[in-house]
Amino acid sequence: MSLRLPKVYPITDRSISSLSHEEQVRRLIAGGATFIQLREKTDSPKAFFEDATAALRVARDAGVTLIINDRVDIALALGADGVHLGQTDMPVTAARSLLGPQAIIGYSTHNIAQVKAALDLPIDYLAFGPIFETRSKQNPDPVAGLDALRNVRTIAGNLTIVAIGGIQRSNLSTVLSTGADSAAIISEILTTPDNIAKTLRELVLKRDGQLR
Ligand code: TZP
Ligand code: MG
Numbered sequence: 001m002s003l004r005l006p007k008v009y010p011i012t013d014r015s016i017s018s019l020s021h022e023e024q025v026r027r028l029i030a031g032g033a034t035f036i037q038l039r040e041k042t043d044s045p046k047a048f049f050e051d052a053t054a055a056l057r058v059a060r061d062a063g064v065t066l067i068i069n070d071r072v073d074i075a076l077a078l079g080a081d082g083v084h085l086g087q088t089d090m091p092v093t094a095a096r097s098l099l100g101p102q103a104i105i106g107y108s109t110h111n112i113a114q115v116k117a118a119l120d121l122p123i124d125y126l127a128f129g130p131i132f133e134t135r136s137k138q139n140p141d142p143v144a145g146l147d148a149l150r151n152v153r154t155i156a157g158n159l160t161i162v163a164i165g166g167i168q169r170s171n172l173s174t175v176l177s178t179g180a181d182s183a184a185i186i187s188e189i190l191t192t193p194d195n196i197a198k199t200l201r202e203l204v205l206k207r208d209g210q211l212r
Contacts, residue, residue: 002158003104003124005182008204009162010189011037013136017190022054024196029062031200037084037184039069049074056080067104075099082106084127087114092121106162110141115152119159127184128152130165131175136186140165146178153179169203
């Protein structure tokens with residue numbers, strides 16, 4: 001399985017943006033996002049469900065793909081496009097059984113052993129990181145670095161690779177040229193909430209002069 005993703009893959013975060021997921025999705029879409037992940041680490045399931053319902057409506061109206069971090073139950077209940085799972089979330093095979101063959105499943109890895117183990121799983125993309133230092137994740141794994149990303153590109157074959165962790169304007173092109181198909185970004189896009197659309201547009205344009 002290999003999924004075509006945009007070069008910049010934004011992830012929502014209420015604690016950084018101080019905005020609802022719905023509003024973040026609106027602004028990200030205004031900036032050209034075509035694939036968004038909702039990531040919620042503190043809200044109650046009920047509150048997240050309600051916000052995510054509104055966010056999904058906005059995404060659907062714009063033809064934008066929306067996936068949910070961690071919560072297979074919420075993704076299923078919403079009819080979202082898929083989930084992003086980590087090493088301690090519901091096993092990928094169980095999620096695939098619940099969500100079906102059409103759902104998008106992304107999976108986080110943090111070292112080469114995890115990447116090798118992931119190659120046998122029914123996933124649509126493999127996330128790898130943190131590539132650089134990040135302050136957006138609690139208890140992050142050790143920084144993996146660009147050399148490890150290069151190694152992941154070699155062993156992952158055709159599988160879509162998403163790099164994550166500390167990706168900014170200054171290192172985006174390097175991350176992509178090192179082998180990532182896409183860069184998942186939180187703080188660089190959300191830290192200045194009034195400029196979310198502008199920042200995203202600039203990040204994508206800076207790369208190659210066109211939105212994709
Ligand atoms: N997983 C690995 S690093 C990270 C996650 C969720 C956070 C990435 O956020 P930022 O702000 O782009 O470094
Ligand atoms: Mg998770």
